[in-house]
Amino acid sequence: MEDWIDYYDSTHTIYVSKRHRDVHFELIARDIIGYISSPDAVVLDYACGEALSAPRVADACSKLILAEPAPGVRGRLIARFAPNTKIRVRSLDELRGMDEASVDLAVMNSVAQYMTPDELDTAFAVIRRALKPTGRLVLGDILDPKVGMGGDVLALLRFGASHGFLKDALIGLVRTALSDYRQLRAKVGLQRYSEAEMLAKLDAAGFSAVRAPQNIGHNASRMTFVARHAF
Numbered sequence: 001m002e003d004w005i006d007y008y009d010s011t012h013t014i015y016v017s018k019r020h021r022d023v024h025f026e027l028i029a030r031d032i033i034g035y036i037s038s039p040d041a042v043v044l045d046y047a048c049g050e051a052l053s054a055p056r057v058a059d060a061c062s063k064l065i066l067a068e069p070a071p072g073v074r075g076r077l078i079a080r081f082a083p084n085t086k087i088r089v090r091s092l093d094e095l096r097g098m099d100e101a102s103v104d105l106a107v108m109n110s111v112a113q114y115m116t117p118d119e120l121d122t123a124f125a126v127i128r129r130a131l132k133p134t135g136r137l138v139l140g141d142i143l144d145p146k147v148g149m150g151g152d153v154l155a156l157l158r159f160g161a162s163h164g165f166l167k168d169a170l171i172g173l174v175r176t177a178l179s180d181y182r183q184l185r186a187k188v189g190l191q192r193y194s195e196a197e198m199l200a201k202l203d204a205a206g207f208s209a210v211r212a213p214q215n216i217g218h219n220a221s222r223m224t225f226v227a228r229h230a231f
C-alpha cells in the first residue's frame with residue numbers, strides 16, 4: 001500500500017462497524033445540508049468516500065456531484081446511486097473540465113490531512129474555478145498540530161458511547177493499531193495545519209475564509225473553515 005488513496009480503496013477498517021459507518025455518513029450529510037442555502041444549489045462533495053447518505057443531501061439541493069479519487073470506491077458510488085438522477089459521480093481529474101462558476105457549495109471533509117500541501121493547493125485551484133462568485137467552500141476535519149492521536153481516540157470513544165457502538169469502537173482501536181492505517185500514518189503521515197496556517201493557505205489560494213464555530217462530523221477537536229472567493 002503506497003498512499004491514502006490506496007488505503008481508502010482497500011477493505012479498510014476505518015469504520016469500526018456498520019453502525020459506525022452509517023451514523024458517520026448520516027452526521028456528515030446532516031452537517032453538509034446545514035450549509036446548503038437553497039434547494040436550487042449545485043453541491044460538490046470533493047473526495048466524498050462511500051457517501052452512504054448522499055441521497056439525503058441530493059434531496060436538499062438540485063444537483064450533487066460526488067467526486068472521488070479511489071477507483072473502487074467510485075465504482076461502488078456509480079452502482080449505488082445510478083437510479084438517483086440528481087447525483088453525478090466524477091473522478092477528481094474530471095473536475096478540471098467542469099463548467100467554470102457552476103457550483104454553489106463545495107465540501108471537502110476529512111481529506112486535506114491525506115494530501116501533500118501542494119496537492120491541497122491544486123485542489124483549491126480546481127474548486128475555486130468551479131465555484132460561483134457567491135459560492136462557498138467548506139473545508140472540514142482539519143487536524144490541528146496541537147491535538148495528537150489521543151484526541152481522535154477520545155472522540156471515537158465518545159461517538160461510540162453516544163451511538164451504541166462503544167464495544168466495537170474499543171475493538172476497532174486495537175485492530176487499527178495493528179493495521180495498514182497505523183503503518184501509513186507512520187510512513188506517509190497526516191498533514192496538520194493550525195488555524196492561522198490554514199487561513200493563510202486559503203488566502204494564498206484566493207479565498208477569504210473564517211473558521212466555523214463547529215467542526216463537521218463527530219470530532220470536535222478538529223476544525224472546519226468556510227471560504228469564499230476573495231475579490
Ligand SMILES: C[S@@+](CC[C@H](N)C(=O)[O-])C[C@H]1O[C@@H](n2cnc3c(N)ncnc32)[C@H](O)[C@@H]1O
Pocket residue numbers: 004005008009028046047048049050068069070108109110111114115116119
Ligand atoms: C476519511 S475519507 C473522507 C470521506 C468523506 N469526505 C467523509 O467525510 O466521510 C478520505 C477521502 O480522501 C480521499 N483521499 C485520500 N488521499 C487523497 C489525496 N491524496 N488526494 C485526494 N483525495 C484523497 C480518499 O479516497 C477518501 O475518499
